[in-house]
Amino acid sequence: MKKIALLGCGAIGTQIALAIDSGEIPATLTHVYDGSKSASESLVEKLKNKPIIVENSHLLSSHPVDIVVEAASQDAVKDVGLSVLQNKRDLMIMSVGALLDESIYDILYDACRDFKKTIYLPSGAIAGxxxxxxxxxxxxxxxxxxxxxxxxxxxxxxxxxxxxxxxxxxxxxxxxxxxxxxxxxxxxxxxxxxxxxxxxxxxxxxxxxxxxxxxxxxxxxxxxxxxxxxxxxxxxxxxFPDPNNPKTSRLAILSAIETLRKYCTNEIQIGT
Ligand SMILES: NC(=O)c1ccc[n+]([C@@H]2O[C@H](COP(=O)([O-])OP(=O)(O)OC[C@H]3O[C@@H](n4cnc5c(N)ncnc54)[C@H](O)[C@@H]3O)[C@@H](O)[C@H]2O)c1
Missing domain, CATH: 3.30.360.10 (Dihydrodipicolinate Reductase; domain 2)
Known part of the structure; x- marks a missing residue:
């Protein structure tokens, strides 16, 4: 089973964690972090299998996880993106806007090659x-x-x-x-x-x-x-907007869950 660490326990992070907890994503959620302690605590309360709440975002990738899932903010991507790859973990990014900063994009692009790790960008709120x-x-x-x-x-x-x-x-x-x-x-x-x-x-x-x-x-x-x-x-x-965060579309959450499910499963992969 793949081990997942989660950065950001808001609308998207919570639904991802629940999908792991229910077995829809066949993986173990081992560590979580949110800048708001109450957000991480309230997420952990909802789960049957309780992950550890770490003290800062950099600690997520210092544990032996396979992938760190970012569902927090562009600042979070800028802050931890490189260290996740340096620690030889894959990274899934929801706050994709961070990559329009060309210097961030170049650093992360090079780090994927240097450390032989992959960044996943789910299709989010769009398709095609x-x-x-x-x-x-x-x-x-x-x-x-x-x-x-x-x-x-x-x-x-x-x-x-x-x-x-x-x-x-x-x-x-x-x-x-x-x-x-x-x-x-x-x-x-x-x-x-x-x-x-x-x-x-x-x-x-x-x-x-x-x-x-x-x-x-x-x-x-x-x-x-x-x-x-x-x-x-x-x-x-x-x-349709997600009821917990009207700025986030329901599709963005479902596409994050599907990307992770695919990452954690050995099966026939459909689509390009
Ligand atoms: N790719 C897409 O199509 C798509 C669609 C919707 C949202 N998003 C992005 O995904 C991210 C999460 O969306 P959401 O709806 O779950 O937001 P949300 O506001 O419901 O939750 C974000 C959580 O992350 C925490 N957080 C923010 N910055 C942090 C940091 N630097 N370190 C630690 N924790 C931090 C907040 O405390 C909050 O609990 C946002 O950046 C949003 O713009 C992407």
């Missing part, structure tokens, strides 16, 4: 990355249109210099169109999805992002359009 990965070399355009309720866009840096009043939007309205590179700094809440697409496809300067506000929606919808010499692909993902 398997197809985009396959056609990467023949890809000529890649566009993601994200549609959310105006309240889900509130607080984004974009609105500091915009005349748009989100409270007055009464029909579907285009808020932004630009590159993924621009989008991730102006709409940090969209950062993981834009980062995943950029890293899979043609980079953050060629990937286009459109952000729409829809006052009548209760879903986060992502439409991905890819075109090139291979032909054309379109994916539409309509996500």
């Amino acid at each position: 990355l398997d197809g985009i990965k396959s056609v990467r070399k023949e890809l000529e355009s890649l566009l993601i249109t994200t549609t959310k309720h105006p309240r889900s866009l509130k607080g984004a840096k974009f609105f500091e210099n915009s005349k748009i009043d989100l409270d007055k939007i009464d029909s579907v309205t285009k808020i932004f169109e630009g590159t993924a590179k621009e989008a991730v700094s102006l709409f940090p809440a969209n950062i993981n999805v834009a980062a995943l697409l950029s890293l899979t496809g043609i980079g953050s300067e060629k990937t286009r992002v459109k952000i729409m506000a829809d006052p009548d929606t209760d879903k986060n919808t992502h439409q991905i359009e890819a075109a090139g010499r291979f032909g054309k692909m379109t994916f539409t993902i309509e996500n």
